[in-house]
Every structure is written in C-alpha cells, then in structure tokens.
Amino acid sequence: MGTFLENLVTGAALGSIYALISIGMTMVYGLLKILHVAHAGVYVFGALLGLLAFRLTGSILFAFPAAVLGCALMGYLLYRFMYRRVQDEKPLIPLIVGIGMFTAMGDAYRLAAGPYSISFEHGLAQTGIVLGTFHISFNQVLVIGSAAALLVLVWLMVNKTKTGLAWRASAQDREVAMGIGVNSNYMFGLNFMFGSALAGIAGVLVGLYYGAVNANMGEVWAYKVFVVMVLGGLGNVTGTVIAAYLLGLAETFIISSWGYFLPRDAIAFICMILVLILMPNGVMGKRKQV
Amino acid sequence: MNPLLEIRNIETYYDLIYAIRGASLAVDEGSITAILGTNGAGKSTILKTLMGLIEDQPDKGEILFDGRRIDGRDTEAIVRGGIAYVPEGREVFEELSVRENLLLGAFTRKDRDGIRRDVQRVLDYFPVLAERSHQWAGTLSGGEQQMLAIGRALMNRPRLLCLDEPSLGLAPLLVQEIFHIIRQINAEGVTILLVEQNARMALAIAHRGLILENGRFVLAGSAADLLQDPNVQEFYLGVRSTASAKGYQRWKRKRRWR
Ligand SMILES: Nc1ncnc2c1ncn2[C@@H]1O[C@H](COP(=O)(O)OP(=O)(O)O)[C@@H](O)[C@H]1O
Numbered sequence A: 001m002g003t004f005l006e007n008l009v010t011g012a013a014l015g016s017i018y019a020l021i022s023i024g025m026t027m028v029y030g031l032l033k034i035l036h037v038a039h040a041g042v043y044v045f046g047a048l049l050g051l052l053a054f055r056l057t058g059s060i061l062f063a064f065p066a067a068v069l070g071c072a073l074m075g076y077l078l079y080r081f082m083y084r085r086v087q088d089e090k091p092l093i094p095l096i097v098g099i100g101m102f103t104a105m106g107d108a109y110r111l112a113a114g115p116y117s118i119s120f121e122h123g124l125a126q127t128g129i130v131l132g133t134f135h136i137s138f139n140q141v142l143v144i145g146s147a148a149a150l151l152v153l154v155w156l157m158v159n160k161t162k163t164g165l166a167w168r169a170s171a172q173d174r175e176v177a178m179g180i181g182v183n184s185n186y187m188f189g190l191n192f193m194f195g196s197a198l199a200g201i202a203g204v205l206v207g208l209y210y211g212a213v214n215a216n217m218g219e220v221w222a223y224k225v226f227v228v229m230v231l232g233g234l235g236n237v238t239g240t241v242i243a244a245y246l247l248g249l250a251e252t253f254i255i256s257s258w259g260y261f262l263p264r265d266a267i268a269f270i271c272m273i274l275v276l277i278l279m280p281n282g283v284m285g286k287r288k289q290v
Numbered sequence B: 001m002n003p004l005l006e007i008r009n010i011e012t013y014y015d016l017i018y019a020i021r022g023a024s025l026a027v028d029e030g031s032i033t034a035i036l037g038t039n040g041a042g043k044s045t046i047l048k049t050l051m052g053l054i055e056d057q058p059d060k061g062e063i064l065f066d067g068r069r070i071d072g073r074d075t076e077a078i079v080r081g082g083i084a085y086v087p088e089g090r091e092v093f094e095e096l097s098v099r100e101n102l103l104l105g106a107f108t109r110k111d112r113d114g115i116r117r118d119v120q121r122v123l124d125y126f127p128v129l130a131e132r133s134h135q136w137a138g139t140l141s142g143g144e145q146q147m148l149a150i151g152r153a154l155m156n157r158p159r160l161l162c163l164d165e166p167s168l169g170l171a172p173l174l175v176q177e178i179f180h181i182i183r184q185i186n187a188e189g190v191t192i193l194l195v196e197q198n199a200r201m202a203l204a205i206a207h208r209g210l211i212l213e214n215g216r217f218v219l220a221g222s223a224a225d226l227l228q229d230p231n232v233q234e235f236y237l238g239v240r241s242t243a244s245a246k247g248y249q250r251w252k253r254k255r256r257w258r
C-alpha cells in the first residue's frame, strides 16, 4: 500500500511537470498550428534563470519571479521576431525556425552555464511528511501544489477572461476573429508570454525537484512534450493536462512494477505509439481546441 | 452631405491575381446599398479590402469612412471606428457558446455595462438565440447561425453594417426573415452595405444597387431603376427577353456596359 501511494505521488509530481511544460506548446499549436519546438528551450532558460536568482539572493522565492519574467519576455520576443514573420507560411517553415532556435538556444546555454549539471539544492529539500511507511517529500508537495494552483489559473485565464475568449475564437477561425475586431497578433504575443512563463516555472520546479539543472536538460523534454501533446489531442489544453498526468503515472507504475526493462523515455514513446495506433485523435477523441 | 462610406477607385490583388480592378462606391448614411454580382465577381474581396483583412491592400485607391481615410489601417481600428462585418457563410465560432459569440462582437468596446445591456438587447431581438444562449453555436440551425452572426456584428454598435451574402444556403422563408431583419436594423438607423447574389431580394430592400463584374462596377443606380433595367432583368433577375435564346446575345449585351 505504501508503495502504491508513493508511486501515485511520484507519478503525479512527474505529471505536474509534464503538464506545466506542455500547456504553452499545446496552446501555440491550438492557436497557430505551429509546432513550437523552441518551447523546451524556454523551459531550460527558466531553470537557469531561477538558479541564477537563487544563487544571487539565496532564496528560492526569488527563483520563480525571475523565471516568470525572463521566460515571458523570451516567449514574446520569439513570437514577435521569429514566429510572427512565418506564421502564415507552410507549417514546415515555422517548424524549421523553431528547430533552429532550439539548437541555438542549447548552444548559448552551454556557453553560458557549461555542459555539466549544476547543483540547485535548497534547505527544505530533505524535509517532508512521513506517515508510517508512506513518505512525501517537500519537493513533491511543492511541485504538485504549485502545478494544481497554476492549472486553476490556466483554466481561469482561458475560460473566464476576455483574452482567453479571444484565444479560443482565434484558434477556431483566425480570419473571422480578426474580421470582428480581435487583434489576433497581439493576442498570440500574450499567449506566448503566458505559456512561456508556465514553462519557466516548470524549469525551476524541475531544478528543485532533481536538485540540479543542466544546459542540456531540454533535449529529452522537447520530444516528451510531443508525446504529451499528441496524447492530449494536439492543441487541446484539457486533453494535454490529462495526458500529462496519465503519462507521469504510467511511467512511474510501469517502472515500479517491471523495473527499467527499457529506459524511461522509451516507455513514454511506446505509450505514444500505442495510443496513436489505438486512438489516433488522442485520449480525448476529436473535440474542441484551446 | 458627404457619404458615410466612400470607396475611390480601389484595386486589390491576391498576390498576382488582380481581383478588384478600380472600383468606386458611395454609401449614404442611413441607406441600404446592395452590391450584386455572380460568383467570383469580387464582391467578398471588396468587403475584405474595406475591413483591412487583405494584407497590404488596397494596392491603389482610397477608402473614406465618415470623411477619414481608413485604407491601410488595422482591422481592429476599422471595427472600433464603427464598421461591423458579417462574413460569408454564417461564420460563427461553433465551439463557443452563443453568449460568447456575442461578447466577441463587442471585443473593441470597453463599456462593460453597455456590453451587458447590448447582449440582452440582441437576445431580446432574436428570441431563438436567447433560448440557446449557453449552447455551442455549432448546435444551431443555419438560419439561427446567420442571426447569431448578425447579432454578433450588432454588438459592435456599428454605424455601418457590412453583410456578405446573408441569404447564402438558406431556405426561402428564412431568407425572407433575414432580409426583414436587415430592413429593421436599417430602420433603427444603421447604414447597410449588402453583398448579394440574390438580386431580387436585395433590390427589394435596397435604396441603391451596384452591379459588379470581374472586379469592376458595370452599372449603378437606384434599386427601382435597376429593377427596370433590361440587362439586370435578364442576367440577374432571370426575366427572359425574346432575344436571349441566342448564346451570343448575352456576351454582346454585357460588353455594352463597360
Ligand atoms: N484568397 C484568395 N486568393 C486568391 N484569389 C482569390 C482569393 N479569394 C478570392 N480570390 C479570387 O478573387 C476573385 C473574386 O473573388 P470573391 O471576392 O470571393 O468573389 P465573390 O465574393 O463575388 O464570389 C475570384 O476570381 C477569386 O478566385
């Protein structure tokens, strides 16, 4: 029983991180039908900025706002000066722009931070809650709790604000939205800022959770976000969140029951291939986007 | 009095396709003006150019609304200036609720209370929409979707309402109802620019009409004059004249207009 609960918590923490990283990319896909590969680079930027702020101030409380502001700015600039120029081209062109950006960002991070893991230990990492044989770490509470709060924020933003309404309308039909006065390009810029800020927070959380950050930490995530997006039904935020938690839990339980019969990421991709074969439209079926 | 909308000799390209080839038009405040023409004549392109929806177009010419140049401005600014647009094909946001569709029509407005009152006004005006205000717009019938598209445009409190083929694909009774609504909106003081293929219906409610062919206006006049015009009768109203049995007649008569 203790193991089951611990797996549940570990899987939920992993799923929380998948969700926070994937939402931004999924929203961009829903709005612009662009595969924003460079999004994983934004996530690494958040982790590195968070670490820098932590090193400078000695408090993890400053890591989050630094990542949020830095990543929102980076997301805006990526849109304004890269994607916006190619958003009406064939999908392959923004995809290549994204791959190029992602590669360049990875090199820039390695130049700035070196190619090795850098410790991101904080004082509270060892604390936690123990109930008999059941143990939850502070980090797990932090990750699951902040993800839950942020998911509520995303839901409110998408469903209860004028900006969210404009996002949903533009995702369905950009030309009609523009025709009735929605300033779509501005709304897309805001969307990049919002999704990028979430990825930045995810970067800090991953750094704290694993006690280290690394200039290369985006590489595998870039592909795993694809898995989550595809499972969630490309562009569907609710589906993406569900897929993120399913994937986190599936990975954790499969590994805990059968061990590492394959590397963790191989298991994730096998899940994706199976779902694609069985449910080509993702776990939600074919339904609304953004 | 100056016209509310004045289009002066505009030319519009889609890349290399020369779609509008020098078109001028004046719409008087308070009137209903109809642009008639067959498929591909360029009717929708004129409205899209007016709304600033075709990037970097018009290539030539000027568009004045209330005496001010609006060509080259962002659509958002044009809409905020008081022009609302109902696109061709009942384009509602199918996966948004009726109410959300209406709220989007007020996107450039900031007056929360006024917007709330206007949602209610539109729902009172279209009781079928009121019953379904929380349903997805995609679940509405074709006629209801067209009413929603018009209601959404009214949420902008426009001075000029542009409608692109509101009768397209609707059953005759519904077409009548939609045209009745358009006339009523006009009676409440909104100037209307109506694009139609259904010339008979359009001229029945319009004050003025213009005939568009291949990107140029070939004929303009009061609705009554157009209804009497033999060319219009033959080619747009389907009234047969004795000579029209011969194929070349059509071509010859059309040429005369240019
Ligand atoms: N997006 C587009 N790209 C290229 N050509 C277009 C586009 N839209 C319309 N056209 C062309 O412009 C001409 C006018 O089209 P349109 O304004 O839609 O006509 P109408 O509304 O009168 O049926 C047609 O020849 C059409 O093929």
Ligand SMILES: [Mg+2]
Residues within 6 Å of the ligand: B043, B044, B045, B088, B164, B165
């Ligand atoms: Mg048309």
